[in-house]
Amino acid sequence: MNRAAADAAERFGAGTGAVRTIAGQMRMHLDLEERFAAFKHADAALLFQSGFTANAGTVAAILGPDDVIVSDRLNHASIIDGARLSKAEIKVFEHRDAADAERLLLRRSCKVLAHEMAHMFGIEHCIYFHCLMNGSNHLEESDARPMHLCPVDLRKLKNGEWKATLPLAEGKHEYRYLVDGQWRDDPNCRTRIPNAFGGENCVCIVT
DSSP states (O other): OHHHHHHHHHHHOOSSOOOHHHHOOOHHHHHHHHHHHHHTTOSOOOOOSSHHHHHHHHHHHHOOTTOEEEEETTOOHHHHHHHHHHTOEEEEEOTTOHHHHHHHHHHHHHHHHHHHHHHHTTOOOBSOSSSTTBSSOOHHHHHHSOSSOOHHHHHHHHHTOOEEEEEEETTEEEEEEEETTEEEEOTTOOEEEEOTTSSEEEEEEOO
């Protein structure tokens, strides 16, 4: 070790020094990473000078503004800093409370599911802010929306002002409207095929 230290001092010089985030990157840093990557049979490696920088740097590198981080309230400051640097949306649950974490995840999942299901029934995006169908299902918008529909969309559901689109075959879809509680075919479609109930369904060619 003494000989290696002496060789390093002769080659690189001596001084107070610092980590490479302060003093800059040196050839010895790259040599160490190359040797470590070869040892781990990996293409490359990146070594951090401390656990703090490893957490902060890794979280910020992997996640971004379109991601959501569900974090324990008492996580280490390095994880919290990494989450903030990533600019991801941060949701905090109570310390070691799995039920609270599940609640955060379940609430988001329910909102996304309900939003997409409404689209399947022909309800488009709503301009009213306090409505589940507001926005474009962006993560931040999803959390800001309530878990209910606005009066306009509720009226659409009640009055049957929506339609279901069911795939039948390649290039063909069945369009059926719910009117007064009864499914009715699209009157604008002229092509009909027999269904399993002895009737006929309207088939539209989608181009």
